[in-house]
Amino acid sequence: MSEQSAASISPVLSVRNLTTSFLADGEWRSVVRNVSFDVMPGETVAIVGESGSGKSVTSLSIMRLLAKGSSRVEGGIMLNGRDILSLSDREMRAVRGKDAAMIFQEPMTSLNPIFTIGRQISEALTCHGDISKADARAETIRLLEKVRIPNAASRFDEYPHQFSGGMRQRVMIAMALASRPKLLIADEPTTALDVTIQGQILDLIKVLQEEEGMSVLFITHDMGVVAEIADRTIVMYRGEAVETGTTDDIFHRGKHPYTRALLSAVPRLGSMEGRKWPLRFPVIDTATGERREPVEVAETVDRRKTPILEVKNLVTRFDIRGGLLGRRTGAIHAVENVSFELFQGETLALVGESGCGKSTTGRSITRLVHPNSGSVSLDGYDVLNLDAISLRNMRRSIQMIFQDPFASLNPRMTVGAAVAEPIVEHGLGTRAQAREKAADLLERVGLKPDMMKRYPHEFSGGQRQRICIARALALDPKVIVADESVSALDVSIKAQVCNLLMDLQQSLNLAFLFISHDMAVVERVSHRVAVMYLGEIVEIGPREELFRNPQHPYTKKLMAAVPVPDPARRGIRRNLGTDELKSPVRPVGYVSPERKYREVAAGHLVRMEEAA
Secondary structure, three states, X not given: OOHHXXXXXXXXXXXXXXXXXXXXXXXXEEEEEEEEEEEOOOOEEEEEOOOOOOHHHHHHHHOOOOOOOOEEEEEEEEEOOEEHHHOOHHHHHHHEOOOEEEEOOOHHHHOOOOOOHHHHHHHHHHHOOOOOHHHHHHHHHHHHHHOOOOOHHHHOOOOHHHOOHHHHHHHHHHHHHOOOOOEEEEEOOOOOOOXXXXXXXXXXXXXXXXXXXXXXXXXXXXXXXXXHHOOEEEEEEOOEEEEEEEHHHHHHHOOOHHHHHHHHOOOOOOOOOOOOOOEOOOEEOOOOOOEXXXXXXXXXXXXXXXXOEEEEEEEEEEEEEEOOOOEEEEEEXXXXXXXXXXXXXXEEEEEOOOOOOHHHHXXXXXXXXXXXXXXXXXXXXXXXXXXXXXXXXXXXXXXXEOOOHHHHOOOOOOHHHHHHHHHHHOOOOOHHXXXXXXXXXXXXXXXXXXXXXXXXXXXOHHHHHHHHHHHHHOOOOOEEEEEOOOOOOOHHHHHHHHHHHHHHHHHHOOEEEEEEOOHHHHHHHOOEEEEEEOOEEEEEEEHXXXXXXXXXHHHHXXXXXXXXXXXXXXXXXXXXXXXXXXXXXXXXOOOOOOOOEEEEEOOEEEEOOOOO
């Protein structure tokens, strides 16, 4: 769009000096201050920033979705020429969905679990127009087809829990499009999704925007996503818009230190080419913008020694029962004949989409779930044949860090007590000694010992993950299973936690089983990579070899889906299709086919497919 034609067209959304405050302890505290921007017809504007920057509060203010008594919105918000802040509640309800629609981060909390998805989308149609039940059904099926949901007609009467995360997000997009709004607000719509599903959703939004002529306000902390979808970008920091411009200008000529900090912290696929060992992430001071160059991690892996962890032909299945008598009708083949080794000081990454079996593999190794067969040797223990006392002792050698640190910590227990508890429970010291070690561990992970008396809710997400890391180190383990331990974190916090894990690995000679779906992070932190699909390893090898020369189609698909922080790719379609991960459910008596692998290079194995 030329500057002259842009000047003659009115914006779909015009925000002027938006200030949003919340009532806390009897006084109003502003969390968004003097934010101004326009969204033009057919344009995509991204608001980018980390948690607490005010980006989501900005979108909720525009949609008037904040609680009335405890929030205050000032300034001007014009939507299609109407002053949003002057509308009554009834008038505003008519605006939502018809003039502007919103997609939220977690579709499962946005959809009503007791109604079918067809009914929920139909309701969006009947609320904003005079339409018969039969016409609403036909239009709903058309919308489901439009957002590329296979067999749309047959899925009309299904419930939200019968859809995958990616398909639920498609349902939310269909609902948002029901009344053909001029503006779509997408608040972190891909953050909780696997990389291939994220790629599909981004492609879908681009296509639908072209077809419907819709404007999009896209809220995210992922600079790779911003580069691929946004015409213009607003960078928010601590409640203020610190920089605004075309996406190309922001990426190539960004002036504010925080903009440069965000861009520098983004892991880029391919940035490790020519490097043999893992590389720490660059650390940026967001106040000054000064960059500390990353340091390559020194090699500490000695493959001449016995591996600290050896997994052979691991099988974990979960029975499915049905009928009046609860007979076994099938099984979920979560992990199927998985084998690998892990050496001290090494990071082996397990990658794949949700449902591929990577987390179940980690839980099977730690005996949080009991495998059906196979063998696991850990630090001299035969893990699958341990009694209760031996199992307890074995777990001193292996600890797990989970994805959600808040769910991992007891909200009624101070963080000092949480870190000290394993030491006392395993009889490794008195309470006084445990407290002393807990203080030392918190300091080691970058927190202050005087924080020991605080509770989990008093910490940020990144700080809570550090606390979980400190607790995992309390028993001096030799192996740590990090299960999506950085996937929920903002980009700069993710960089800090990954650097911390690499520092701890080097100083303590730890072995990491790093479970993730983020290929760009995996490329940076791992020594070797194993790609999982439907419970099986389809490709495994040294990190530099696997990323330089991926062989299996699924590995290539994972890499192709990674958002690249380059605005030049904005018009690119990945054409990833709408295929969901196939079901791992198998009938009773199913026997898995015998798999064969070919060696592409030293240690680089690829599963040979039946059709090959």
